[in-house]
Amino acid sequence: xxxxxxxxxxxxxxxxxxxxxxxxxxxxxxxxxxxxxxxxxxxxxxxxxxxxxxxxxxxxxxxxxxxxxxxxxxxxxxxxxxxxxxxxxxxxxxxxxxxxxxxxxxxxxxxxxxxxxxxxxxxxxxxxxxxxxxxxxxxxxxxxxxxxxxxxxxxxxxxxxxxxxxxxxxxxxxxxxxxxxxxxxxxxxxxxxxxxxxxxxxxxxxxxxxxxxxxxxxxxxxxxxxxxxxxxxxxxxxxxxxxxxxxxxxxxxxxxxxxxxxxxxxxxxxxx
Numbered sequence: 536x537x538x539x540x541x542x543x544x545x546x547x548x549x550x551x552x553x554x555x556x557x558x559x560x561x562x563x564x565x566x567x568x569x570x571x572x573x574x575x576x577x578x579x580x581x582x583x584x585x586x587x588x589x590x591x592x593x594x595x596x597x598x599x600x601x602x603x604x605x606x607x608x609x610x611x612x613x614x615x616x617x618x619x620x621x622x623x624x625x626x627x628x629x630x631x632x633x634x635x636x637x638x639x640x641x642x643x644x645x646x647x648x649x650x651x652x653x654x655x656x657x658x659x660x661x662x663x664x665x666x667x668x669x670x671x672x673x674x675x676x677x678x679x680x681x682x683x684x685x686x687x688x689x690x691x692x693x694x695x696x697x698x699x700x701x702x703x704x705x706x707x708x709x710x711x712x713x714x715x716x717x718x719x720x721x722x723x724x725x726x727x728x729x730x731x732x733x734x735x736x737x738x739x740x741x742x743x744x745x746x747x748x749x750x751x752x753x754x755x756x757x758x759x760x761x762x763x764x765x766x767x768x769x770x771x772x773x774x775x776x777x778x779x780x781x782x783x784x785x786x787x788x789x790x791x792x793x794x795x796x797x798x799x800x801x802x803x804x805x806x807x
Contacts, residue, residue: 562598562623564588569599569640571679580680583687591694593654594626594633597683602641612639613795613804616646620800626650630799634658636686638674638807645674648795648802655801657697660711660794661704663803665689667792674807711794711803 564584567577584595598619600606607615616637620626626633632651638644647666649658658666666689673682696703792805 562596562619562625564595565597565683567599569601569638571599571640572683576680580683580687583684587687587691587694588627591657591698592627592632593651593657593694594631595687595690596625596633596635596637597686598635598637599679599683600637600639603637603639603644604641611804612637612642612644613646613648613802614797616648616804617797617800620648620650628653634690635802636670636683638682643807644804645671645807646802646804647792648800650800652799657694657702659702659704659707660709661707662693662702663704664709664711665704666693667803667805671807711792 563581565572565577565581572580580597584597587595598616603612603615604610607618609615609618616635619637620633620635625631625635628651630651630653632653633649634654634657635646635648635650637646637648647663649655649663666686669689670682670685673679673685693703792803795802795804
């Protein structure tokens with residue numbers, strides 16, 4: 536009887552263990568689910584990402600998928616990336632510090648995500664501008680290895696600068712400081728005030744001037760004498776060529792990124 540109880544208990548424990556997903560399931564530092572890299576390229580990037588992560592105790596990850604909607608029901612790529620971050624337990628240390636470069640090929644979208652206060656200190660908003668400027672050109676040229684390698688280069692440089700106490704771009708204005716697209720309207724306030732004051736100074740003395748009904752009323756008698764008069768018809772032809780318009784919604788050569796914040800996460804997402 537005791538043996539049967541023991542066997543049943545063992546089977547019950549086994550069934551429960553199979554029903555509960557394992558928490559040890561994780562992603563590599565470089566995950567190429569989209570098949571963009573050769574084996575040698577992925578291994579080289581993996582070694583670099585692991586080395587940077589261990590050196591600075593902050594997880595550095597590159598994740599490429601074919602379509603992010605196959606991995607998450609979240610409609611926004613940034614939210615989907617945060618969900619995957621939690622699902623696979625990414626990050627190092629108790630604060631799960633991390634820097635993630637995530638791309639989806641179907642929608643040609645990217646995410647730069649930073650988790651924990653340590654990551655936010657090392658990767659400033661201005662520093663993220665510079666990271667976009669260096670990484671995105673490779674994506675637009677379909678140079679996947681170049682983009683991922685440059686991301687690792689910037690991560691290493693920014694983490695080294697932060698460790699030295701001088702984070703890249705610290706205290707500088709970012710183009711994403713405004714939620715409306717990268718600039719702050721406050722930058723225009725001094726100029727508007729200066730123009731208004733100048734206009735008041737120039738217009739004030741003119742208020743006492745009387746309005747004349749004819750042009751001759753403005754001439755001082757005897758001040759002008761004409762010795763010869765003649766009329767000439769003048770014609771001028773002006774050709775105007777429209778100037779090519781720049782895409783006002785573009786940034787860094789054709790993409791627009793948007794700032795995000797979710798819990799301990801903050802970062803960027805956009806098209807490439």
